[in-house]
Amino acid sequence: MIVAKTFRFRLEPNAGQRQLFARFAGCCRFVFNQGLAARKASYETEGKTLSYADQCKALPDMKKAEATAWLRKVHSQVLQQALKDLDAAYQHFFRRVKGGEVPGFPRFKKKGQKDAFRYPQGVKAEAGRVYLPKIGWVAYRDSRPVEGVILQATIKREGEHWFVSLACEVELQDPAPLPVTEERAVGIDVGLKSFAVLSDGTAIENPRYLKSALAKLKQAQRRLARKTKRSNNWKKQVAKVVKLHIQVKNARKDFAHKASTVIVKNHDVIAVEDLNIKGMVKNRRLSRAISDVGWGLFLDMLAYKAAWAGKHFVKIGRFEATSKTCSTCGEKKAMPLSVRTYACGGCGTVMDRDWNASLNIRAAGLAVLNACGGV
Numbered sequence: 001m002i003v004a005k006t007f008r009f010r011l012e013p014n015a016g017q018r019q020l021f022a023r024f025a026g027c028c029r030f031v032f033n034q035g036l037a038a039r040k041a042s043y044e045t046e047g048k049t050l051s052y053a054d055q056c057k058a059l060p061d062m063k064k065a066e067a068t069a070w071l072r073k074v075h076s077q078v079l080q081q082a083l084k085d086l087d088a089a090y091q092h093f094f095r096r097v098k099g100g101e102v103p104g105f106p107r108f109k110k111k112g113q114k115d116a117f118r119y120p121q122g123v124k125a126e127a128g129r130v131y132l133p134k135i136g137w138v139a140y141r142d143s144r145p146v147e148g149v150i151l152q153a154t155i156k157r158e159g160e161h162w163f164v165s166l167a168c169e170v171e172l173q174d175p176a177p178l179p180v181t182e183e184r185a186v187g188i189d190v191g192l193k194s195f196a197v198l199s200d201g202t203a204i205e206n207p208r209y210l211k212s213a214l215a216k217l218k219q220a221q222r223r224l225a226r227k228t229k230r231s232n233n234w235k236k237q238v239a240k241v242v243k244l245h246i247q248v249k250n251a252r253k254d255f256a257h258k259a260s261t262v263i264v265k266n267h268d269v270i271a272v273e274d275l276n277i278k279g280m281v282k283n284r285r286l287s288r289a290i291s292d293v294g295w296g297l298f299l300d301m302l303a304y305k306a307a308w309a310g311k312h313f314v315k316i317g318r319f320e321a322t323s324k325t326c327s328t329c330g331e332k333k334a335m336p337l338s339v340r341t342y343a344c345g346g347c348g349t350v351m352d353r354d355w356n357a358s359l360n361i362r363a364a365g366l367a368v369l370n371a372c373g374g375v
């Protein structure tokens, strides 16, 4: 089994490397913006869309020209990759137009926003350091080894730090699939009150460090709203908000990793509801809470960790009435969101709403696996 794994590390560049990072990112931004301008001009004057190959041909001339000779100092594949990214942005745009959406057109990049560059090949990694062509060995803050073959490396600035993401292909031994057993099966209901409720009755709460990071972020955002736009104090506050955003993102990821690892370790069958998170986020009342908790990330982690361990991960359809059905006798009743307790008129069961749902999810997951001959 070949799986994709991404390794992300915070880099510790020296002063010279830091300068090179800024230069590489700046050159990529320049090439991207030039490419975008050229595409727009060609479309407006000749009604023709330039291809990636057309645009690559223009690169050597840009390097020869005196005014843009500084591009020579940057690895040529890194510059080509900027054009490839532009091409991908175009493709993505037209795919969405075809799908009936009204997406935003690819935009010019501004300095200091999403500073990044990418290598399609030539990157090597050892414990604690990574080799970037035309930059050299750069230390990173982690002792995890990189596994597999590096397919692509992205170097990106987040706040004041630079990070590297290594997209790798790792060959794993196919794990023998574990048998489906009722005792080792769990259903998970992701809720708004708790982060998630398991069918064994455990409620997983959002950790305190995430809550406090969120509170700090909200406060910083409120302060930002009160400042005069583009003033010095406003700029300082923007930097604070960006920093807190990164903290929240990392805290959420860290928590999702911990929670998913424990669940996969303790169970062989993991059933969840297919949430169609995009659809739910459109519902305004729920949207804030939902985009805050990061379930998509959590479910993805559960899925791949289960696959690596040879365990069963089942997503059940989102039209199953998991909240409305009594997990003991199967009777159904209306359950508006405000009702936190399920009280069954048929068999007299009284239990927490989310726990009841998680039991139904577990049963539905087992039914799916049994129907597929999983036992």
Ligand SMILES: [Zn+2]
Residues within 6 Å of the ligand: 326, 327, 328, 329, 330, 331, 344, 345, 346, 347, 348, 349
């Ligand atoms: Zn009942």
